[in-house]
Amino acid sequence: MVDRNTIVGIDFLVIGIVLTALGYIISQSVSITAVGLDLAIIGALIILIVPEPVPRDAYKALLQDSISNIEMILEESMLKEKAYFIPTEDRKIRALIPLSSDTSTNSQSFSASLLIQNVSRAPERFISRYGGIDGLFLYPPGNEIVRLSKVDQDSDLEQAVRYSVVEVSDLASSVTLLEDKEAKFVKVQIAKPKLSSDSPFFNASLGSPVSCVVSCVVAAVKKLPVRMVDEKSDQGLTRLTLQVIE
Numbered sequence: 043m044v045d046r047n048t049i050v051g052i053d054f055l056v057i058g059i060v061l062t063a064l065g066y067i068i069s070q071s072v073s074i075t076a077v078g079l080d081l082a083i084i085g086a087l088i089i090l091i092v093p094e095p096v097p098r099d100a101y102k103a104l105l106q107d108s109i110s111n112i113e114m115i116l117e118e119s120m121l122k123e124k125a126y127f128i129p130t131e132d133r134k135i136r137a138l139i140p141l142s143s144d145t146s147t148n149s150q151s152f153s154a155s156l157l158i159q160n161v162s163r164a165p166e167r168f169i170s171r172y173g174g175i176d177g178l179f180l181y182p183p184g185n186e187i188v189r190l191s192k193v194d195q196d197s198d199l200e201q202a203v204r205y206s207v208v209e210v211s212d213l214a215s216s217v218t219l220l221e222d223k224e225a226k227f228v229k230v231q232i233a234k235p236k237l238s239s240d241s242p243f244f245n246a247s248l249g250s251p252v253s254c255v256v257s258c259v260v261a262a263v264k265k266l267p268v269r270m271v272d273e274k275s276d277q278g279l280t281r282l283t284l285q286v287i288e
Contacts, residue, residue: 058082116243184258
């Protein structure tokens with residue numbers, strides 16, 4: 043896929059060439075011709091000199107490595123409980139995977155502020171017991187994409203998800219989102235996800251790679267914990283339902 047810098051460079055180059063031709067051939071204006079040449083030169087320089095800040099293939103490679111490492115941990119621990127994606131006080135996203143279904147059920151009674159406070163202060167190790175929550179604490183693969191995308195609470199939720207997943211990391215072709223604020227659910231449709239995982243424990247707890255990133259973005263923008271309720275994939279379309287915990 044052509045990166046954004048190349049697209050901008052091509053736009054400048056084409057506009058410059060057209061403007062130069064119009065100025066020189068039709069209007070015979072030196073000033074218009076000069077402006078056209080300047081735009082064409084700028085476009086050529088952007089194409090030749092300005093690189094893509096972070097190659098998009100690098101995102102996929104980093105995600106795949108992270109998924110493989112997390113899969114080994116989950117498989118050794120035999121954990122398949124659905125994860126909570128929780129924004130911390132230091133603006134990161136941590137995933138809490140309950141150690142058992144009993145812990146998962148009990149944690150649903152906690153408020154968002156308590157979950158955020160507990161996870162922010164929990165010891166920096168994989169398995170922790172803090173604030174009555176027993177679980178595996180880790181940084182999910184989407185945490186770093188959230189940081190690089192620079193999304194925050196002031197961002198529009200659908201635009202933030204689309205920007206992170208489509209524009210920045212190129213993990214899907216398109217994203218549409220519907221938020222039900224009364225029911226506290228966010229439904230997301232991801233068209234043509236470009237990264238998949240055959241890691242059963244990772245998929246069961248954190249969802250598919252693209253859904254995991256979406257969950258991180260939603261948690262970061264909402265500044266609230268979210269949990270994946272349902273995920274279905276069919277013919278290049280992934281339907282994701284997230285519960286927002288307030």
